[in-house]
Amino acid sequence: MFAYYFEMALRSFRRSPGLTVLMVLTIAIGVAACMTTLTVFHVLSGDPIPHKSAQLFNVQLAADAQGDHKEDDEPTFQLTRLDAQTLLAEKRGDRQVMMSGGGVAIEPEGQRAILTSARYSSADFFPMFEVPMLYGTGWTAADDQNAARVMVISEEINERVFGGADSRGKILRVRDKDFRIIGVAKRWRPVPHFYDLSIGDFRNSEDVYLPFSTAMELKFGTMGNFSCWGTHAPNTSRDVGASCAWIQYWVELGTPQKAASYLQYLKDYAEAQRRAGRFERPSSLARIWSVMDWLAHRQVVPKDVQLQVWLAFGFLLVCLVNTVGLLLAKSLRRSGEIGVRRALGAPRRAIFWQFLVEAGSLGLAGGLLGLALTAIGLWAVRQGSSSFANYVQLDGAMLGTTLGLALMASLAAGLLPAWRACQVMPALQLKTQ
Amino acid sequence: MDILPILATLRRHKTASGLIVLQVALTCAIVCNALFLISQRLERIAEPSGMADEELVLFNVSGLSKSQDPVAATRADLVTLRGLPGVKSVAIINQLPYGDNFWASGMRLLPDQNAEGVGVANYFAGEGWLQTTGLRLLAGRDFTNDEYQEQSTLDESAVRKIPAVIINQALAKRLFPKGDAVGQTVYVDGPEPLRVVGVLDTLLSPNPGGEGEHERFTMMLPVRPSYSSGVYMVRVDPAQREAVLSAGAAALEKLDARRIVREKRHFIDTRDNYYRQDRNMAWLMGAVCLALLLVTSFGIVGLASFWVQQRTRMIGTRRALGATRGQILRYFQTENFLLTSLGIVLGMSAAYGISLLLMKSYELPRLPWAYLPVGAVLLWALGQIAVLAPARRAAALPPVAALRGN
Numbered sequence: 001m002f003a004y005y006f007e008m009a010l011r012s013f014r015r016s017p018g019l020t021v022l023m024v025l026t027i028a029i030g031v032a033a034c035m036t037t038l039t040v041f042h043v044l045s046g047d048p049i050p051h052k053s054a055q056l057f058n059v060q061l062a063a064d065a066q067g068d069h070k071e072d073d074e075p076t077f078q079l080t081r082l083d084a085q086t087l088l089a090e091k092r093g094d095r096q097v098m099m100s101g102g103g104v105a106i107e108p109e110g111q112r113a114i115l116t117s118a119r120y121s122s123a124d125f126f127p128m129f130e131v132p133m134l135y136g137t138g139w140t141a142a143d144d145q146n147a148a149r150v151m152v153i154s155e156e157i158n159e160r161v162f163g164g165a166d167s168r169g170k171i172l173r174v175r176d177k178d179f180r181i182i183g184v185a186k187r188w189r190p191v192p193h194f195y196d197l198s199i200g201d202f203r204n205s206e207d208v209y210l211p212f213s214t215a216m217e218l219k220f221g222t223m224g225n226f227s228c229w230g231t232h233a234p235n236t237s238r239d240v241g242a243s244c245a246w247i248q249y250w251v252e253l254g255t256p257q258k259a260a261s262y263l264q265y266l267k268d269y270a271e272a273q274r275r276a277g278r279f280e281r282p283s284s285l286a287r288i289w290s291v292m293d294w295l296a297h298r299q300v301v302p303k304d305v306q307l308q309v310w311l312a313f314g315f316l317l318v319c320l321v322n323t324v325g326l327l328l329a330k331s332l333r334r335s336g337e338i339g340v341r342r343a344l345g346a347p348r349r350a351i352f353w354q355f356l357v358e359a360g361s362l363g364l365a366g367g368l369l370g371l372a373l374t375a376i377g378l379w380a381v382r383q384g385s386s387s388f389a390n391y392v393q394l395d396g397a398m399l400g401t402t403l404g405l406a407l408m409a410s411l412a413a414g415l416l417p418a419w420r421a422c423q424v425m426p427a428l429q430l431k432t433q
Numbered sequence: 434m435d436i437l438p439i440l441a442t443l444r445r446h447k448t449a450s451g452l453i454v455l456q457v458a459l460t461c462a463i464v465c466n467a468l469f470l471i472s473q474r475l476e477r478i479a480e481p482s483g484m485a486d487e488e489l490v491l492f493n494v495s496g497l498s499k500s501q502d503p504v505a506a507t508r509a510d511l512v513t514l515r516g517l518p519g520v521k522s523v524a525i526i527n528q529l530p531y532g533d534n535f536w537a538s539g540m541r542l543l544p545d546q547n548a549e550g551v552g553v554a555n556y557f558a559g560e561g562w563l564q565t566t567g568l569r570l571l572a573g574r575d576f577t578n579d580e581y582q583e584q585s586t587l588d589e590s591a592v593r594k595i596p597a598v599i600i601n602q603a604l605a606k607r608l609f610p611k612g613d614a615v616g617q618t619v620y621v622d623g624p625e626p627l628r629v630v631g632v633l634d635t636l637l638s639p640n641p642g643g644e645g646e647h648e649r650f651t652m653m654l655p656v657r658p659s660y661s662s663g664v665y666m667v668r669v670d671p672a673q674r675e676a677v678l679s680a681g682a683a684a685l686e687k688l689d690a691r692r693i694v695r696e697k698r699h700f701i702d703t704r705d706n707y708y709r710q711d712r713n714m715a716w717l718m719g720a721v722c723l724a725l726l727l728v729t730s731f732g733i734v735g736l737a738s739f740w741v742q743q744r745t746r747m748i749g750t751r752r753a754l755g756a757t758r759g760q761i762l763r764y765f766q767t768e769n770f771l772l773t774s775l776g777i778v779l780g781m782s783a784a785y786g787i788s789l790l791l792m793k794s795y796e797l798p799r800l801p802w803a804y805l806p807v808g809a810v811l812l813w814a815l816g817q818i819a820v821l822a823p824a825r826r827a828a829a830l831p832p833v834a835a836l837r838g839n
Contacts, residue, residue: 067547319728
């Protein structure tokens, strides 16, 4: 039966090609608008480290001065160096890391200096965030202790400077100091740049990685959000004990029980600091956030992207109403044909299915065309300058969703006309003929 | 024109008329809000910087080694840049509107650290900043030579003693609503007093158009950054912009081989780049509006054509009974006007509803009333244009069509 309905649909399309093209085009544009914006949304709101995001927690302490803060105002979203170093030394999580972004110029021998983005972190960074390694490994806690002059470089820098060879043991000069390369990280681009949102939500991962202690000892410049209170000489603001919050601190906690007890430990720590007179704000402001909660809390998905999704769905809705209207006009125009079919014994159900199949075929055609338009739309997004432009790709799930959306939309649009078509009274139609 | 027969006819085509009304309503609601969003973006983009945008060229310099005397190096850089052909004036500044850097401080009217503060974007610049940026003083004066000091000196002391500050108009109005800002005392990040010596007409924050107060309120302090923490601003004859950009970079690198020019750029490019997202959004909204209007007009053409075809007999009868072509034409035009009007009324309430939702979820301002008549006129015009072709086809039907049947 289905094949027969499909053939009838094709015949009907051939009879009014202009109208058919118009309807297919309307569905295709509506679906493509939705899918382009949804794909961007899907990519930006994705989980950067799916199998582990529930076990990694960002740590927040309200170390800042009371000032004119209200009771429940947000605490600074980073830690002071003193708090970070204390928590790191007490090692209450399965793993923990303190870090900051930075920028250094590296001087490969015989080549022009290269300005690179850098991450200064403690040793657990590599296992915690599962940085894939091409050669070697990250450094150890002992290297942190000794402020060792070691570094991990990215695959891109390794290709640019060493032509992609295993560069372990090679020396790179940074600010007149020699650093030994101990590892090369494979191309690695968590989207968003979740472990440090203070330098841009969708930044590329870093070019070079250095131990935090080494970078501090050599007074390398840092990058990112720096929030200070109280009075101190500005050139001491990176010292241990300075009243400035600028360090991202993450902890890995394998189970919900561990997370609960870590939060308690953190609150106890804040309360102890309060009693000692170091903290002024309530200890209840101490918080941990899992990766996805942190991304939601920091509102990583740009509002413009959300607005675009709403706009696209509004557009699709208008396209649908339009399709309903055109399908209805078309089916009413064919009342005579329906009358004949009904008089020849076709039950109402058959008419209903016939029109639904026709609507569905339009939807499929619209979906296929919509897919092509979505690809063009995403290509246009990639040509744009937004920081996330490079990441936006159509994946299998989105491909299926596109076709599904088109089919659903057209079937929904076809319901009313199909129902109206099967209401046609055969006798009346035959008489007016 | 008698509208009663039209209403009687429409009552017999409730579904099709309902669909047109619905489509017009949705389009009206979305287009009103989208137009408002576009106008907001355009307003943001058009905000003047108050600077000589077209004449500014910027250089960022980084050292490969730790500099022995950054202050002297900076002074030498400024002299070199000033000597380039086509250069009008030169200054160093810690951050600029539309830039990546953003430094803000708390400003208070009392020395007490816990007194209520205002977040203020914190600009530092050396001599010549006023001429170089092209900013305009509304009241008061520029800094005097003895008010300037080096940032490196300031960085070493826990107590910042800065004698003077120049604030922007917005901040002056916020702190001193009576308009007597010049000569007043303020406190920035500490208990040391600063005297307000001038008020600038405009000084945008590094991140203009943002939501926070430090994105509206700004101040300038007489503090010279060194090259490692500042940006060189060079005001040039616009015709020689490109030449100064390359000559400047070469001259700076020649002064000290252990430094690299990290960035050299035109100020207008930075500005362009900063507003790119807004421009994209405005274009996108505009395209969607256009597509919506197109789709809606196709819908009207489609349904009107169908009605004309369906009513051939009625039209023929009316023509045979003496109705003129103009009357038939006006019949369809009036019918469309009625449907569109109903759609517009519904659409306006929907537009308002959407606006309320947007206000709640995205902190957007309320849709101004003026957008509703704009949307209405747009859709009325669209409806009349879309219905014209089918209506003319109807008017062209000969009376004999009634006899032939359909």
